[in-house]
Amino acid sequence: MEHRPEMIALDLLGTTKVYPGAVALNAVSLSIKGGEVVGLVGENGAGKSTLMKVLGGTIQPDEGEILIDGTSFSSLTPAEAVSHGIAFVHQELNPLTNLDVAGNILLGRELRKGIFGLIDQAAMEARVRPLLDMLGARFLPSTPVSELSLADCQLLEIAKALSINVRLIILDEPTSSLTLSETQRLLSVIRRLRNEGVAVLFITHRLSEIEEVADRVVGLRDGKNVGELERGAIKRDAMVRLMIGRDIQQFYEQANPERGPAVLELKGLRTRTYPEAEVQLAVHAGEILGLAGLVGAGRTELARTVFGIDFPDAGTIEMNGKPVSPGSVREAVKAGICLVPEDRKSEGLFLDFTIAENIVVANLGAVSKGGFVDRRGERRVAESFRSRLSIKSRRLDCPAGELSGGNQQKVVLAKWLGMAPRLVILDEPTRGIDVGAKAEVYRLIGELAVHGVAVLMISSDMEEVIGVSTRIAVMRRGRIAGVLSRKEFSEEAILHLAVE
CATH class of the missing domain: 3.40.50.300 (P-loop containing nucleotide triphosphate hydrolases)
Structure with missing residues (x-):
C-alpha cells in the first residue's frame, strides 16, 4: 500500500x-x-x-x-x-454496477493520459491492485462490480x-x-x-x-x-x-404455552433448491419451532414454498388437516399462513407508504367502504397496533422507510396480525435490529404462541434459537436432519445435526 x-x-x-x-x-x-x-x-x-x-x-x-x-x-x-x-x-x-472495481474505487479521481485526457486503465488498475491485495480480495481491479x-x-x-x-x-x-x-x-x-x-x-x-x-x-x-x-x-x-x-437473561422470558394439535404439516415436500430432499415436518398450535441450520441449508427456500411464493417439486402442504394449493400466496394467506421475510425492506414493506398504509395493506377489505379505503378506519386499526406493538413513531402518516429496523419489523408483524393468522413464519426476525428491539420482538413471538398461533422461526443466531424456541428442527442440505426437545438444546447438538 x-x-x-x-x-x-x-x-x-x-x-x-x-x-x-x-x-x-x-x-x-x-x-x-x-x-x-x-x-x-x-x-x-x-x-x-x-x-x-x-x-x-x-x-x-x-x-x-x-x-x-x-x-x-x-x-x-x-x-x-x-x-x-x-x-x-x-x-x-x-x-456503480456499470463500472469495474478500479472505476468505482477511483471515481472522480480517475488517472488519465494523453492530450485528450483519456482514462489510463492500466494505471488505474496498478493503483488499485495493492489495496485489494492488502484486503485479501478475491477479485481483480478489472472485475465488473455487477459480478x-x-x-x-x-x-x-x-x-x-x-x-x-x-x-x-x-x-x-x-x-x-x-x-x-x-x-x-x-x-x-x-x-x-x-x-x-x-x-x-x-x-x-x-x-x-x-x-x-x-x-x-x-x-x-x-x-x-x-x-x-x-x-x-x-x-x-x-x-x-x-x-x-438490564441483563440479557431478561431477553428470553420463555412462555410455556400448551402445545395443541398440528397446524402445519409438510409431507414429502421437495423444494426447487433441493429437489432430491424430502421434508417431513409438523408445527403445532402454541409452539415456537426454531428452524436452525447453516446458511444455504434450504430454510428460506422452505419458507417461500410453504407461503406459496415458490412452487414445490413434490409433496403436500396441509393446514389443520386440509391441503393448501401450492404455489399461491393468495391460497396460503386464506389458509392462515403469513410470512415475515428476511429482507423486510424489499419484501416486507412499501417503504414510501405510510406506517398506517403498510399495517392495513394486507387486509384492505376490513377498512374499506364501497371500494374506497376509509381513512378513519385505517387510522383506528393502525393506532391499535402501534399501541399493542409499541411502534415508536410520533406520527402514523410518516413513511415506513423512516423507521428504525426494529420498528419496521413491528410494522410487518402488525400487517399480518390483523389477518388473525394460524401460522406465522419468521425468517431471521431480528436481523439488523438492536438488542432492545429484539427483546420486544421475542415478547411478541411469545404472545403469539400463548394465544395458540403456531410459530416457525428461522434464525442463524443459535443463542436466539435456543432462547426462544420450544422445539428446534435443524436443516441440512434441504432435509430435516433432526428435531430437538428443549431439554436437548445446546449449540453442540445443533451443530452436530447441521454439519455433515
Missing part, C-alpha cells in the same frame, strides 16, 4: 445536537486514536447515526468541540472530514476508503448481510487495518463481533454517554447492560 499518513488522534467533546422535539446527542464525548478498534454500541435511536454524521460533516452540532490532531473545530464539512482521512462504509452499499457478491462489495467500499489515505474508517453494520465465513474474512480485514495504524469505529448489533475485535467499547443510550469498557471487560452481558440498562 502507499505511504501511510500519520495516525489520527480524534476527540469529540461535549457534542450536542437538538432537533425539534428531540435531543439526538446530549453532551456526548468520544476519543479514538490510530491503531485502535472502538466498538460503538446502543439501541436504535441512541444517537449512533447522528454521531457518525457529525464526524462525516453532514450534520453540524449545536454545541461541542472536535479535536483532530490537536486542531479544534466547532464542526466539519464533508470535504474537511475527507481531507483529515475520515471515511465511511455504510450499511446500505450503492456501488461481485455482497461481501466483495463491502471490501470494495473499504478499498475506496483506503484509496484516500484513510486514518479513521467508520463501519456501520458491515456484516448484517454476510455469511459466517464472509464475516470472519471482514473481521480479519479490521485487524489488518488496526495493525496498519488505521483507527476503526465499528458499529454493529452483533455483539460477539465486537467481543472478537474491539480494543474498547463506548456505549450510548438516549443520546448520552453511558460508559466505556476496556478490552478485558468486553463481554456480551456488559455491553447489553450499557445499551439498555
Whole structure:
C-alpha cells in the first residue's frame, strides 16, 4: 500500500445536537486514536447515526468541540472530514454496477493520459491492485462490480476508503448481510487495518463481533454517554447492560404455552433448491419451532414454498388437516399462513407508504367502504397496533422507510396480525435490529404462541434459537436432519445435526 499518513488522534467533546422535539446527542464525548478498534454500541435511536454524521460533516452540532490532531473545530464539512482521512462504509452499499472495481474505487479521481485526457486503465488498475491485495480480495481491479457478491462489495467500499489515505474508517453494520465465513474474512480485514495504524469505529448489533475485535467499547443510550469498557471487560452481558440498562437473561422470558394439535404439516415436500430432499415436518398450535441450520441449508427456500411464493417439486402442504394449493400466496394467506421475510425492506414493506398504509395493506377489505379505503378506519386499526406493538413513531402518516429496523419489523408483524393468522413464519426476525428491539420482538413471538398461533422461526443466531424456541428442527442440505426437545438444546447438538 502507499505511504501511510500519520495516525489520527480524534476527540469529540461535549457534542450536542437538538432537533425539534428531540435531543439526538446530549453532551456526548468520544476519543479514538490510530491503531485502535472502538466498538460503538446502543439501541436504535441512541444517537449512533447522528454521531457518525457529525464526524462525516453532514450534520453540524449545536454545541461541542472536535479535536483532530490537536486542531479544534466547532464542526466539519464533508470535504474537511475527507481531507483529515475520515471515511465511511455504510450499511446500505450503492456501488456503480456499470463500472469495474478500479472505476468505482477511483471515481472522480480517475488517472488519465494523453492530450485528450483519456482514462489510463492500466494505471488505474496498478493503483488499485495493492489495496485489494492488502484486503485479501478475491477479485481483480478489472472485475465488473455487477459480478461481485455482497461481501466483495463491502471490501470494495473499504478499498475506496483506503484509496484516500484513510486514518479513521467508520463501519456501520458491515456484516448484517454476510455469511459466517464472509464475516470472519471482514473481521480479519479490521485487524489488518488496526495493525496498519488505521483507527476503526465499528458499529454493529452483533455483539460477539465486537467481543472478537474491539480494543474498547463506548456505549450510548438516549443520546448520552453511558460508559466505556476496556478490552478485558468486553463481554456480551456488559455491553447489553450499557445499551439498555438490564441483563440479557431478561431477553428470553420463555412462555410455556400448551402445545395443541398440528397446524402445519409438510409431507414429502421437495423444494426447487433441493429437489432430491424430502421434508417431513409438523408445527403445532402454541409452539415456537426454531428452524436452525447453516446458511444455504434450504430454510428460506422452505419458507417461500410453504407461503406459496415458490412452487414445490413434490409433496403436500396441509393446514389443520386440509391441503393448501401450492404455489399461491393468495391460497396460503386464506389458509392462515403469513410470512415475515428476511429482507423486510424489499419484501416486507412499501417503504414510501405510510406506517398506517403498510399495517392495513394486507387486509384492505376490513377498512374499506364501497371500494374506497376509509381513512378513519385505517387510522383506528393502525393506532391499535402501534399501541399493542409499541411502534415508536410520533406520527402514523410518516413513511415506513423512516423507521428504525426494529420498528419496521413491528410494522410487518402488525400487517399480518390483523389477518388473525394460524401460522406465522419468521425468517431471521431480528436481523439488523438492536438488542432492545429484539427483546420486544421475542415478547411478541411469545404472545403469539400463548394465544395458540403456531410459530416457525428461522434464525442463524443459535443463542436466539435456543432462547426462544420450544422445539428446534435443524436443516441440512434441504432435509430435516433432526428435531430437538428443549431439554436437548445446546449449540453442540445443533451443530452436530447441521454439519455433515
